[in-house]
Amino acid sequence: MSDVAIIGDIDTVTGFKLGGVKRGIIVNNDEEAKDALDELLNDEIxxxxxxxxxxxxxxxxxxxxxxxxxxxxxxxxxxxxxxSEGGADQMAALIKRVIGVEMVK
Incomplete structure (x- = not known):
């Protein structure tokens, strides 16, 4: 595992590719997004x-x-x-997943 990839709309993916991210998958619906995630997980990104x-x-x-x-x-x-509304919640979930501790205020 040693790479970075982006899944998103055409504008977001294009911006990241211009910034140097080599792997970008443009998705237009939920099924494409699931397939893109599965592909990246199989490629060990x-x-x-x-x-x-x-x-x-x-x-x-x-x-x-x-x-x-x-x-x-x-x-x-x-x-x-x-x-989106749950941005802070997702960061807390990421922290919990990575370090195993729930951050509370």
Whole structure:
């Protein structure tokens, strides 16, 4: 595992590719997003960046495929229309998955 990939809409993927991310998968619906995630997991990508809206739509699939594994790290980012409501919750879930401790205020 030693690579970074992005799953998202055409604008987000294009921006990341211009920034140097070599692997980008443009998705237009939930099934394409699930297939893209499965493909990247099979290719042993270490960091998967995915837009929050797409991740929200396939949350159960992400949780089922990743379980409590630390790698790959899945990082959710806002797309061009801004962040979703649960952005802070997803960061807390990532921290819990990586270090095994729930962060509370």
């Amino acid at each position: 270490s960091i998967i960046i995915i837009t929050q809206k797409i991740a929200d739509n396939i949350r159960e699939h992400i949780n089922r495929r990743l379980g409590s594994d630390v790698l790959p790290m899945v990082i959710e980012i806002p797309d061009k229309s801004g962040s």
